[in-house]
Amino acid sequence: MGKHRHTPEDKDLEIIMGNLLRYGVLFSAIIVVAGALIFLKQHGFDQSQYTFFKGEPERLTSYKRIWQTAFQGRGRSVIQLGLLFLIATPIARILFSIVGFVLEKDLLYTIITVAVLMVVLYGFL
Amino acid sequence: MIVLTFTLVLILGAAIAGFIGSLTGLGGGVVLIPLLTLVFKVDIHYAIGTSLISVIATSSGAAAAYVKEGITNIRLGMFLELATTIGAIMGAVLAKHVSTSGIAIVFGIILLISAATSFIHHEAKIDGELPGRLSNWLRLNNEYPTETGMQPYTVKHVTGGFVMMNVAGIVSGLLGIGSGALKVIAMDRIMRIPFKVSTTTSNFMIGVTAAVSAGIYLREGYIDPGLSMPVVLGVLLGAFIGSKILFKAKTRVLKFLFAIIISILAVEMIYNGITHKL
Numbered sequence: 501m502g503k504h505r506h507t508p509e510d511k512d513l514e515i516i517m518g519n520l521l522r523y524g525v526l527f528s529a530i531i532v533v534a535g536a537l538i539f540l541k542q543h544g545f546d547q548s549q550y551t552f553f554k555g556e557p558e559r560l561t562s563y564k565r566i567w568q569t570a571f572q573g574r575g576r577s578v579i580q581l582g583l584l585f586l587i588a589t590p591i592a593r594i595l596f597s598i599v600g601f602v603l604e605k606d607l608l609y610t611i612i613t614v615a616v617l618m619v620v621l622y623g624f625l
Numbered sequence: 626m627i628v629l630t631f632t633l634v635l636i637l638g639a640a641i642a643g644f645i646g647s648l649t650g651l652g653g654g655v656v657l658i659p660l661l662t663l664v665f666k667v668d669i670h671y672a673i674g675t676s677l678i679s680v681i682a683t684s685s686g687a688a689a690a691y692v693k694e695g696i697t698n699i700r701l702g703m704f705l706e707l708a709t710t711i712g713a714i715m716g717a718v719l720a721k722h723v724s725t726s727g728i729a730i731v732f733g734i735i736l737l738i739s740a741a742t743s744f745i746h747h748e749a750k751i752d753g754e755l756p757g758r759l760s761n762w763l764r765l766n767n768e769y770p771t772e773t774g775m776q777p778y779t780v781k782h783v784t785g786g787f788v789m790m791n792v793a794g795i796v797s798g799l800l801g802i803g804s805g806a807l808k809v810i811a812m813d814r815i816m817r818i819p820f821k822v823s824t825t826t827s828n829f830m831i832g833v834t835a836a837v838s839a840g841i842y843l844r845e846g847y848i849d850p851g852l853s854m855p856v857v858l859g860v861l862l863g864a865f866i867g868s869k870i871l872f873k874a875k876t877r878v879l880k881f882l883f884a885i886i887i888s889i890l891a892v893e894m895i896y897n898g899i900t901h902k903l
Contacts, residue, residue, distance in 0.1 A: 521832075522688070524685060525682060525861065529857070529858065529861060532858055535854065537877065540632065542669065544629040544632075545629065546627065548851070550667040550851075550852055555846035556846035556848065556849060560846070560848075561843060561844050561846045577850075579849070579851075579853070580850045580852035583848065586682055586857065587680055587681055588831070588836070589831040590836040591689075591836060609703060612703055612704055616703065618708055618832070619707070620712065620836060621834065622836065623717070623837035624836070
């Protein structure tokens with residue numbers, strides 16, 4: 501027992517990963533705020549309506565259309581793009597973990613993490 | 626209500642949800658969904674999509690603070706993510722076939738389970754009991770920092786914990802919460818991991834689990850930018866403040882506070898589900 505403590509590499513890896521995620525979230529939040537400013541400028545004084553579920557238009561549900569319409573400067577699309585980046589941050593964490601486990605020559609956890617990545621991508625795509 | 630007012634009020638509400646979620650390691654979802662549906666009268670479908678996004682924000686945003694403390698058990702988290710992500714896909718698919726009031730009732734029940742387990746007191750024992758073969762093979766046993774130095778701990782009942790994690794994943798995909806409560810139960814109760822470790826490791830897993838179902842929900846049109854924007858920004862703010870406090874807060878106080886809040890919310894949700902008000 502007790503052979504598998506946090507090694508220094510382990511700890512470094514975790515700190516880098518944690519910071520990476522934080523910057524990812526910060527980056528997403530900036531995009532969301534930018535989108536919010538456009539959106540509120542255009543629709544800030546409209547009545548809000550979220551009581552009934554209508555579903556979102558295609559420009560806010562397809563990855564390709566979100567990307568396209570965000571670059572046309574449409575507020576809601578820009579927000580959605582930021583949200584998409586945010587959803588992607590945990591995937592970056594998995595990718596980073598795979599690299600880390602490979603560097604540590606940890607075959608078992610490389611396999612486990614690749615398996616997690618495949619499940620996540622299945623849900624995403 | 627006009628959009629601007631709605632946005633500002635929601636940022637404030639979400640900040641409170643994010644603060645509580647971060648303190649308890651449960652993500653903002655458990656407080657957020659009742660807040661959106663009961664207070665702001667938002668359709669539960671929108672609430673779920675929005676909540677998933679905020680759950681990711683909380684988890685990813687707080688990760689840096691948690692890992693610095695050296696509490697998170699990365700290997701354990703990664704291994705259990707296999708169970709939660711598969712569950713998340715199952716849950717998101719299941720959500721299409723369950724009615725709004727059905728979701729509200731299931732949500733309330735999950736909240737009550739969470740609250741009940743918090744009220745059952747158990748001493749903060751760190752036993753030196755021998756770990757199972759599986760947790761040795763998976764190298765899940767670790768140690769964590771306490772006031773008196775590094776404290777080793779072992780992981781028990783790996784299979785049982787894995788199954789419970791799969792259930793947590795299904796619930797997460799179905800209800801749009803991180804289901805941190807179930808994750809903490811799996812680790813705290815079944816696998817016998819110290820509370821601080823289970824809380825932070827749960828946070829580690831919540832983001833990945835929620836991302837799986839969030840991807841599905843976004844394409845299904847359950848994620849609305851006008852609603853998600855104030856919620857995400859508010860939750861991030863609240864979680865940031867919460868993550869600064871975690872290490873100092875007392876385990877029992879945390880659990881008790883959390884249990885009272887969610888019990889009240891649970892009853893509200895079930896009542897509204899049964900009377901079809903949601």
